[in-house]
Amino acid sequence: MQNLRLNPNLLNVPLYVAGKPIEEVQEEYGLTEVVKLASNENPLGLSALALAAFEHALKEAHRYPALGDRNLRRKLATLYNARHIAEFTQDNFLTGNGISDILRMLFESFIFDGGETVICTPTFPLYRILTTQFGGKCIAVPHKHYHHDLLAMLDAITPDTRLVVLCNPNNPTGTLITRDEVDAFMARVPPHVVVVFDESYFELVEDPNYSNAAEYIQQGRDQVLLLRGFSKVHGMANLRLGYALGTCAMIEYLHHAQIVFNTGDPVFYAAMAALDDHAHIERVRELIAAEKRYLYDGLSELDLTYVPTAANFILLVDLPRDAKCLYEELLKRGVIVRVPAGFGLPDAVRISIGTHAENEKFLHALRDVLRNPNGKPIIHE
Ligand SMILES: Cc1ncc(COP(=O)(O)O)c(C=O)c1O
Numbered sequence: 001m002q003n004l005r006l007n008p009n010l011l012n013v014p015l016y017v018a019g020k021p022i023e024e025v026q027e028e029y030g031l032t033e034v035v036k037l038a039s040n041e042n043p044l045g046l047s048a049l050a051l052a053a054f055e056h057a058l059k060e061a062h063r064y065p066a067l068g069d070r071n072l073r074r075k076l077a078t079l080y081n082a083r084h085i086a087e088f089t090q091d092n093f094l095t096g097n098g099i100s101d102i103l104r105m106l107f108e109s110f111i112f113d114g115g116e117t118v119i120c121t122p123t124f125p126l127y128r129i130l131t132t133q134f135g136g137k138c139i140a141v142p143h144k145h146y147h148h149d150l151l152a153m154l155d156a157i158t159p160d161t162r163l164v165v166l167c168n169p170n171n172p173t174g175t176l177i178t179r180d181e182v183d184a185f186m187a188r189v190p191p192h193v194v195v196v197f198d199e200s201y202f203e204l205v206e207d208p209n210y211s212n213a214a215e216y217i218q219q220g221r222d223q224v225l226l227l228r229g230f231s232k233v234h235g236m237a238n239l240r241l242g243y244a245l246g247t248c249a250m251i252e253y254l255h256h257a258q259i260v261f262n263t264g265d266p267v268f269y270a271a272m273a274a275l276d277d278h279a280h281i282e283r284v285r286e287l288i289a290a291e292k293r294y295l296y297d298g299l300s301e302l303d304l305t306y307v308p309t310a311a312n313f314i315l316l317v318d319l320p321r322d323a324k325c326l327y328e329e330l331l332k333r334g335v336i337v338r339v340p341a342g343f344g345l346p347d348a349v350r351i352s353i354g355t356h357a358e359n360e361k362f363l364h365a366l367r368d369v370l371r372n373p374n375g376k377p378i379i380h381e
Contacts, residue, residue, distance in 0.1 A: 004375040009135040010362055016125055020336050031334045035358040038338045040313045041203075042235035044269070044287060047280035047307045050234065053273035057266035065261050068268025069095050075272050076243065083190035086218045091248045094255065097262045099200055099229040099242030103130055105257035106163070106225065106244070110194055111136035119144035120148045122172055124198065127165045136162070142342065146173040146307045146315070150185045163275040164189065167198045168211055172340040172350040174309025189223075197226045201311035203233040203281065204288055210310075214245060232312065233284050234274040239267045288312045293354045298363040301372060315340070323347050325363045326369060333365035343353070 004372075019038030026034050046054075057068070073090035080088050096102040107130035111117065117131040121140035131138040137160075141153045147157060153164060166185075168177045182197075189195055197213040216224040229242030240264055244254065274280070295314060299306050305318040319326060323339045326349055330337055338350045 009133055013129055013132045014125070014342065016129060017342050020331070022336070023125070025331055025334070025336055028087060029334070033361075034334045034336065035354060035361050037352040037354050037358060037362055038309070038336045038350075039237070040232060040352045041237050042232060042284055042312075043352075043358060044235060044280070044284050046235040046239075046337060047274050047277035049280070050270040050274040052238070054239070054266045054270035057269040064267045065263065065268070068265035072268045072271055073243075075275065076245075079275065080214065080245065083220060084212075085212050086214065086346055088218075088223060088245070089248070090273075092217070092245055092251060094244045094246070094251045094258065094260070095263060095268070096242050096244075098231060098240040099198065099227050100126055100136050100240050101259075101262060102227055102241070102244045103127070103196075103198075105195065105254050106194075107131060107134050107136075108257045109254055110162040114160065116158060116160045117166045118153050118156045118161055118193075119174070120153065120167070120170065121169045122170075123165070124171045127167075127340040128359045131163075143173065144227060146170075146317075147175045148177055148181075150177070150181055154185065154188050157190060159192070162192050163196055165196045165198060167200075169201050169205060169310040171200070172313065172315050172338075172343045172345060172348070173307050174311045174313055174315060175307065176205065176207055176209075176310045177209050177211050178207070178209040180209065182213065185223075186216060186221075186264045191223060194223050194225060197224070199226060199228050201232055204285060204312055205310045206289065207310060217246055219345075220247055222250050224249065230271050230274060233281055234271065235284070236267070236270060236274065239270060241267050241271050287338055287355070288353050291356060291359050294356065295351070295359055295363070298359075298366075302363075302367060304366075310352045314351050314353065316351065317345075317346075317347075319347065320347065320370065323349050329369040330365050331361075333368060335362050335365045337362070 022034045022036050072091040076093050077088045077090050080086055103126055111131055111134040115134055115136045116139055118139045120143055121128045128138045139156045140154050141149055166177055213224055213226045226245040231237035304316055307315045327339045328335055340348055340350050
C-alpha cells in the first residue's frame with residue numbers, strides 16, 4: 001500500500017462490529033445449540049407470503065430490476081395516505097439496500113467539505129461511521145437518563161451542522177422521543193439543518209405519544225427525513241431493503257447519491273407481500289410484547305437493572321460484573337448478546353428479545369453466570 005494514495009477519511013473510520021454469527025460460536029465453543037440475541041432480528045422470521053412472493057419473482061432473476069422499486073413506492077404512498085390523510089406520491093419515497101444504504105446516500109449528500117453531524121451517545125454507530133467516511137465531524141451529545149437530551153442537542157448545532165440524527169426508538173437504549181418532544185425540537189431547530197428520524201423499530205412502539213415526523217414532511221418541511229425499513233418487524237434483515245420518506249424536492253436530491261439497481265425485484269415483491277401480511281406483523285408484535293414482560297420479570301428476579309424499552313431489545317446497565325466478561329461467559333453457555341461498545345456504552349449489555357425458548361435459555365445462562373461466576377458452565381445442551 002506504500003505507493004498508493006489513500007483516502008485519509010477512511011483511515012479514521014471506526015469499523016462496524018456486527019453481532020457474532022451462530023455458526024462461529026458453535027465452532028469456537030464446540031456447541032450445537034446456540035441462540036443469537038445480538039442483532040435485534042425478528043425471531044419469527046419472514047412472513048410466508050413474503051417468501052412466496054420472493055420465490056415467485058426469482059424466475060426473473062436473470063433480468064435487471066424493473067418495476068419492483070416503483071411498485072413498492074406506490075404501495076407505500078397508498079399506505080401512508082390512508083394512515084396520515086396525506087397526499088404522498090411515489091416521488092416522496094426513496095428505497096435503498098437497507099436503511100444503512102439510505103443513510104449512506106444521506107451522509108454523502110450532506111456531509112462534504114467538513115460538515116458536522118449531531119447525534120446522541122449512545123446511539124447506532126453508523127451515523128458516526130458515515131460522518132467520518134465522508135470527512136465530516138461528529139458531535140456526540142451524552143444521553144440524559146438513557147434518553148436523547150434534545151435541548152443539549154439543539155445547543156450543539158453550529159453553522160456547520162448539516163445533519164441531526166434522532167434514532168427513535170434509540171438503539172441501544174430502546175427509549176422513545178415523544179410527539180411533544182419532537183414538536184418542541186422542530187420549533188427550535190434552525191432551517192439549515194436536516195433532521196433525520198431513524199425509525200427502524202416503529203412498528204413495535206406501543207406508546208400512543210410516539211412522534212409523527214411524517215406530519216412535518218406533509219407540511220412541506222424539506223429539512224425532515226423519516227427512515228424506515230424491512231429488517232425488523234418484517235424479518236427481512238438478510239434481504240436488505242429500507243426507505244426514506246421526504247418532500248419530493250429532498251427525495252429528488254438524494255436520488256443523485258443512489259446506486260442504480262441497488263436492490264433486486266424479488267426483495268421489493270417480498271416487501272410488498274410483507275406489508276400485506278397483517279397477521280404475521282401482529283404475531284411478531286404480540287410475541288415481542290409478551291416476551292418483553294417475561295424478560296423484565298426474569299431480570300428483576302436477578303436484581304439486574306434494565307432500561308424499559310419501546311423496541312425488541314433491552315439494555316442491561318449498572319451490571320454487577322464486567323460487561324465483556326458477562327458477554328464471554330454467556331457465549332460459553334451458547335447465548336450471543338452484544339456489548340454496545342461501538343454505540344458508546346462499553347459497560348452495558350444489550351439483548352434482543354427472542355422466542356420464548358431463546359429467552360428462557362438466556363435467563364438460565366445468565367442465572368448460571370451470576371451464581372457461578374468462576375466455575376464452568378453448569379448448563380448443558
Ligand atoms: C437504529 C437502526 N438504524 C438502522 C439499522 C440498519 O437497518 P437496515 O438493516 O435496514 O440497514 C439498524 C439495524 O440494526 C438500526 O438499529
